[in-house]
Amino acid sequence: MVSRAQQRGAAGVLLIILLAAVMFGVLVTALSGASTQGQYDAKTAPVLAVAQRALIAYAAAHPTLPGRLPCPDTTNTGVADSSCGPVGASRLGRLPWKTLGIPDLRDGSGECLWYAVSGAFKEISPTTPVNSDTSGQFTIKDDTGNNLATGVIAVILAPGPPLAGGGVRATVGTPQCGGNTIASAYLDAVGAVDNAAATPSTFVAGTPTDTFNDRLIYITPAQLFPAVERRVAAEAKKALLSYYSANFYYPFANDYNDASYDCTPGFRRGRFPVSVASSCPGLVAWPTAVPGWFTTDNWNRLTYYTLAPACAFPNTLCTPGTLLTVNNTPVPNNNKNALVIVAGPPLAGQTRPSVNVADYLDGSVNTDGDDVYITQPVSPTFNDIVVIVAP
DSSP states (O other): OOOHHHHHHHHHHHHHHHHHHHHHHHHHHHHHHHHHHHHHHHHHHHHHHHHHHHHHHHHHHOSSOTTOBOOOBSSSSSSOOSOOSSTTOOEEEEOOHHHHTSOOOBOTTSOBOEEEEOGGGBSSSOOSOOSTTOOOSEEEEOTTSOEEEEEEOEEEEEOOSOOTTOOOOOOOSOOTTOSOSOGGGTOOEETTEETTOSSOSEEEOOOOOSSOOOEEEEEOHHHHHHHHHHHHHHHHHHHHHHHHHHHSSBOOOBOTTOTTOSOOTTOOEEEOOSOSTTTSTTOOOOSSOOOHHHHHTTGGGGEEEEEOGGGBTTOOTTOSSOOBEEETSSSOOSOBOEEEEEOOSOOTTOOSSOSOGGGTSOHHHHHSSSSEEEOOOOBTTBOOEEEEEEO
């Protein structure tokens, strides 16, 4: 006969077994959820990165408005809207994959991506200059309200699978991406920050929960502008080579203290000059002018230009005489006729507009006023884009 003590002991063992089973079930469920989320993130992260690169490439290659981004797609066609809301207002919609010339990118759940662009960077009806000094209008927060990034230019969002109690994603029409254009059916909120806001200013990059599963990537000025600045430098180089080909010398630069932004007689270091002949006696005008956007967007004010003594009027053919040196370039590195440096976004301690070259260029080598310069990888302390004009 089993005693009461034995019965109580057996019951205790059974309770322990039951508790262990429950805990095991909870652990398996948690691990399964973590595994599912990890698989989703592993598929989604590279897709977001592709979209980010495509947008940056689009801005750099834009034929008439470098630095501008396409409007989002609010018709679910894959094509950027031709009407993009009020001037200066930010805009949210689906990623315009056809306009970008890429496939209909899908996140780990098979959903197409969403996208928001700051008002100043919309390519439709621009009213303000866009250059390295221009910041975006978005702030990115975590789910506790801390700022992760400010001045963000664009945000790309992966909506993830539908959540319980979320909006209806029923397909309207026959779009390739499926679904509809109701942002609240796809994008989620944490507290007062709603990723589906029609005219967004803040986005949340939160931890996945039962009520939030958005994943996002964003574009900051530091990410966007290096590619755009190389486009700017290429246009300046093209104009300078054309000028030299016609005249066998390079024009003088614009002195930082000369607010006309035109050629300043005798100055070999300064800003890229808007015009030449009108302010520099003896020199001829640009035979091939830079594109209109170059000055409309004030890139001339952010483009440093220098020429070697041997290449300055009245010298011709850059011989004989002193040439420029650019460190960290293949040898010989001391035979450069001219170069342009496009200033990146302001670094800590730099204030613009300014008449001080150190507020535009970085490091002592590029700002000490001699004929020796340096090129380096972009970093938090150096973002000059240095381009040699010749040779």
